[in-house]
Amino acid sequence: MKISGIIIGLCFWSVSVVAQNADDDQYQAKTLLSKYQEIRGFGALDIKLTDLASKQAMVVGAYGGVIVNKQVMLGLGGYGFATNGDVRRGGEDVAIEGGYGGMMLGFIIAPREVVHLSIPVFIGAGTFHAIDERFDRFNNFSRDIILESSSFAVIEPGLQLELNVTRNVRLNFGASYRLIQGSNLRDISDEDLSDFTGNVTLKIGKF
Numbered sequence: 001m002k003i004s005g006i007i008i009g010l011c012f013w014s015v016s017v018v019a020q021n022a023d024d025d026q027y028q029a030k031t032l033l034s035k036y037q038e039i040r041g042f043g044a045l046d047i048k049l050t051d052l053a054s055k056q057a058m059v060v061g062a063y064g065g066v067i068v069n070k071q072v073m074l075g076l077g078g079y080g081f082a083t084n085g086d087v088r089r090g091g092e093d094v095a096i097e098g099g100y101g102g103m104m105l106g107f108i109i110a111p112r113e114v115v116h117l118s119i120p121v122f123i124g125a126g127t128f129h130a131i132d133e134r135f136d137r138f139n140n141f142s143r144d145i146i147l148e149s150s151s152f153a154v155i156e157p158g159l160q161l162e163l164n165v166t167r168n169v170r171l172n173f174g175a176s177y178r179l180i181q182g183s184n185l186r187d188i189s190d191e192d193l194s195d196f197t198g199n200v201t202l203k204i205g206k207f
Contacts, residue, residue, distance in 0.1 A: 040067050042205025046077075050178065050197035052085030053096050053188060059197065063104045063122075067207065073106035073120065084131065087188060092132070094147065096188065100126025100154050111207070114164050118172060122156040128193065130185050152183040152193070160201065172201035 043064035050057055060082045065075020078101035085096040102124015110116040132145040158176025165171050180193040 038069050040070075040206040041065070042067060042075075042203055042207065044077075044201050044203040046079070046199060046201045048079075048176075048197040048199040051195040052081060053087045053192045055085040055087070056083075057085050058082040065104060067108070067205070070111045070207070071108045073104065073108065073118075075104040077101065077104045077122065079126075087192070095131040095144075096128055096185070096193075097131055098126055098128035100124050100152075102154070108162065111162075111164075116162050116164075118160040118162045118174070120158050120160065120176070122154070122158075122176075125151060125153050127151050128183055128185060130188070148185060150184040152190075153181045155179050155181075156197075158197075158199070160199075164207070168204060168206065170203040170207060172199075172203065174199055174201075 041064070044062060046059075046061045046063065048059040048061075050059060058081070059079050061077055061079030063075050063077020065073065067073050078099065080099035081097055087094050087096060102122060104120060104122050106118060106120035108116065108118045127149055129149045130147040132147050156176050156178045158174055160172040160174030163171045176197050176199060178194055178197055180190045183190050183193055
């Protein structure tokens with residue numbers, strides 16, 4: 001009787017283990033390093049309003065990449081200042097222009113909801129130019145003279161409200177902070193080039 005009881009108990013235990021493993025396989029979480037990965041491509045157009053050296057400026061850029069398991073964003077992108085920031089130094093007006101490129105990383109919260117959150121972080125490097133915008137009276141046109149240039153590092157974390165417009169289109173509204181480090185323009189500090197931005201982003205892809 002004891003042996004038969006042990007055998008029956010082992011049978012029930014085996015069935016429960018098999019059932020548990022089946023449930024685990026059915027509800028196993030998707031991870032970056034598993035066979036359950038879902039990778040979709042996308043592209044985005046980004047327009048930002050910000051201050052550059054205490055002057056309002058517009059930044060235009062684009063980025064693209066992949067979204068893994070509907071939540072993790074990995075990509076590359078670049079931005080340029082569509083308008084210059086004007087500063088006065090040494091008794092002359094100097095325009096600041098430039099751009100930067102790098103990696104776009106991010107995490108999307110509740111992507112299946114019509115309205116949800118996206119947390120992008122841009123990490124990269126770029127160049128600023130100090131420009132003397134002079135008017136050539138003899139040739140009747142303006143010419144830009146580069147007074148100096150400086151490379152810099154940038155990190156820009158943000159928070160966006162993301163709308164699922166269609167299955168292939170998303171529209172984002174949000175804000176970010178552009179943190180500049182390592183610039184070396186005369187009389188213009190990293191703090192002058194760093195600032196908050198408001199942005200609108202249009203994403204197109206397979207989401």
